[in-house]
Amino acid sequence: MRTHSRPVLAANWKMNLGPVEASAFLDGFLSRYAPRDDRTVILFPSALVLSTVRDGTRPRPDIRLGVQNVSTEEKGAFTGENSAAQAAGAGASFVLVGHSERRHVFGETDAQVAQKCARVVEHGLVPVLCVGETIEQRERGETGEVVLHQLRAGVSMLDHRAIRDMIVAYEPVWAIGTGRTATPQDASDVHLVLRAALAGLVGEDARGIPILYGGSVNAKNAASLLAVHEVDGLLVGGASLDPVQWAEICES
Ligand code: PGA
Numbered sequence: 001m002r003t004h005s006r007p008v009l010a011a012n013w014k015m016n017l018g019p020v021e022a023s024a025f026l027d028g029f030l031s032r033y034a035p036r037d038d039r040t041v042i043l044f045p046s047a048l049v050l051s052t053v054r055d056g057t058r059p060r061p062d063i064r065l066g067v068q069n070v071s072t073e074e075k076g077a078f079t080g081e082n083s084a085a086q087a088a089g090a091g092a093s094f095v096l097v098g099h100s101e102r103r104h105v106f107g108e109t110d111a112q113v114a115q116k117c118a119r120v121v122e123h124g125l126v127p128v129l130c131v132g133e134t135i136e137q138r139e140r141g142e143t144g145e146v147v148l149h150q151l152r153a154g155v156s157m158l159d160h161r162a163i164r165d166m167i168v169a170y171e172p173v174w175a176i177g178t179g180r181t182a183t184p185q186d187a188s189d190v191h192l193v194l195r196a197a198l199a200g201l202v203g204e205d206a207r208g209i210p211i212l213y214g215g216s217v218n219a220k221n222a223a224s225l226l227a228v229h230e231v232d233g234l235l236v237g238g239a240s241l242d243p244v245q246w247a248e249i250c251e252s
Contacts, residue, residue, distance in 0.1 A: 066128070084123040094125060098154055126165060132173050
């Protein structure tokens with residue numbers, strides 16, 4: 001069903017790499033990965049490191065940038081938060097929304113995820129909406145129900161056009177940072193469910209929405225996951241911190 005032929009390789013650095021380390025990363029990565037027009041590479045550094053990464057990738061407009069989170073609020077007295085407007089002004093084009101660490105460590109609700117997606121779109125940025133089930137939910141056979149609920153709630157404030165232009169990431173919580181990867185079959189099954197739900201929302205336009213897989217992706221398993229017909233790209237945490245491994249994944 002996929003027509004989106006250009007895989008998206010996204011690096012979620014989480015709360016790792018300061019400005020000095022990020023510059024060293026870029027030296028290592030950019031010398032190994034030459035621009036390619038058959039894929040999209042997106043880096044999600046810490047918001048505090050975004051300007052360093054933006055400056056370091058200036059000669060490489062093929063490398064796109066994003067932030068890992070934004071506030072539900074537009075602006076004002078929200079100490080410690082970053083707004084979608086600030087992210088846009090600082091050079092981000094994409095925003096991770098509803099990552100499982102935000103949901104499970106910080107208690108982010110579906111309503112907040114929906115609000116964040118709306119803010120992101122209002123400021124011309126692309127939301128990368130993350131969905132995924134816990135191991136308990138999977139064992140109870142609730143995977144489809146959980147990811148569909150998260151998807152529908154996440155896009156509930158978006159119009160057809162914003163949904164058509166977004167990115168979705170399926171990241172089973174039990175696979176994140178655990179070394180346990182979903183099998184290509186697991187990924188395929190869930191991606192098909194998500195694609196069908198997107199088709200229910202935007203019809204034919206659902207074909208162009210990239211659905212990424214994330215969870216313990218590394219240079220060894222990247223190619224087999226990308227080979228899954230329904231997998232349009234990868235969202236990578238730990239393995240994206242190493243410039244050599246990340247370059248290998250980007251060449252997968
Ligand atoms: P991981 O993280 O690759 O370290 O499992 C993926 C993610 O959380 O986006």
